[in-house]
Amino acid sequence: MSARDTAEYDQELFAGTAGYYARYRPPYPAEAVAYLVDGFGLGAGTAVLDLGCGTGQVAVPLAQAGCRVWAVDPDMDMIVEGTRHQPAGLAGDVRWLVSRAEDLRAEDLPPMRLCTMGASFHWMDRAGVLAFLDTVVEPGGGVALLSGSSSIWSRNGEMQGDWVETARAVITEFLGPQRRAGAGTYSHPKLTHEQVLAGSAFNAVEQRRFTVTRLLSVDEVVGLQLSTSYASPSLLGDRLAQFRQEFTRRLEQIAPDEGFATVEHNDVIVARRGGGGGSAG
Template sequence: MTGRDTTAYDLKLFAGTAAYYARYRPPYPAESIEHLVDEFDLSAGVPVLDLGCGTGQLAVPLARAGCRVWAVDPDVEMVLEGTRRQPAELTGDVRWVVSRAENLRADDLPPIRLCTMGASFHWMDRAGVLAFLDRVIEAAGGIALLSGSASIWSRDGELQGEWVEVTREVITEFLGLQRRAGGGTYSHPKLTHEQVLADSAFNAVGQCRFTTTRLLTVDDVIGQQLSTSYASPDLLGNRLEQFRRELDRRLRQIVPDEGFATVEHTDVIVARRGGGGAG
């Protein structure tokens, strides 16, 4: 693990979430990983850069596929949690780096075949990061942006169910009506990722969707909320246990015997340099 200056990053954004992030964030569907392997011919030893890696939700399966992965995140707790997972869960090559994407240097990396970002691109200086990636991604390479619908605040409101409404109610009771994010509040970027990509070197864009069905326990729902920037343990502070008890109480009033059934979508945006024919 190497360290970099992260002073421009809001260190409170995911404060206290790393253990919950590793345990409760839903994995990316195996089919989405296979799609990236096929799309970019990710044979053994191919260098991959994973920006905003969290605790390794993309880095680990890509390393299992044989890639050499540079897993980069500005949150020290996330990277430390990822390194703790590695001995038990990983047979592969992951190099963990504490850094903002904006602080990376081209000299630190080999020519990269693929840069992945799992629900992290919106936290970055997107145009600046794309300009940097144009310097380090090889001619036949590209970018993959993965995002899921597991958030109760997903933009399209795709996650449905009474448990979603109950969870939103409890969070707003404890943290207010505005969606929180670290030391401030959150609003979606005005430009979509596709619009930002269209104005970059990586303007040949394709998209596909993978759908999964899961059954969530009450513990799963609570753990997922505590893994987020909008309901982090740091934001809840000394009300964390009270929040956990209250959400547990209300969810148990409505939980079916089999658990909360959810249909979740993972969208994969693949972008190559113009004329590359992204699929």
């Protein structure tokens, strides 16, 4: 299995991860959210579409900024957890919806100022989704892709910490040397996100990196990996308890008293309509 540019979605990708996702996935940096709020003039009543929303890591901060957010994910468990963990007293609101991005219809949505995707675009039919977004994103709006920081397999080293090599070793021992993804294995898409955007209506692209350092406990390191498509409880099956025990044991052997200092690089790609590229018409 590769990251897709098709209309398929493997329901096993994040099977069993939703509870871990809600508890252990780190928030995106507040500065990254502010960058989007300022750049697109988001605020009270602004309509935002969040595709592949997970349990609300992007949707909730935008609702806290006053936006009306349509939070969409194909995994029912993610939507259930997102709804359950939604904080009270949001300045805006979140409307949770179980759907693939590819199945949305423009007539069911209002004009959107912005569409966000937090570490989810690579699972989609990227060109098809961008063509759809050209029909629902209002003039002056755009698309924002936010990188996650949970993957120990990243080509660009977004996740850095003393525990990363231990995580790779334990996951490889339990699940094999190839990066898993649902029912198959994972390979990066041939085209970068920037290359796909260049062929779309949203071809005016800028990128910013936001770096934070967090201290992670042993429990947080283990829980973070269990929130992923490559080390999900579903993949581990009846070896889940053994995996947790062995991973915990090895981490405790190297854990500093204050926790693991972990550097997270979060890249935000912002794309607006430019003068060239494709368009949905």
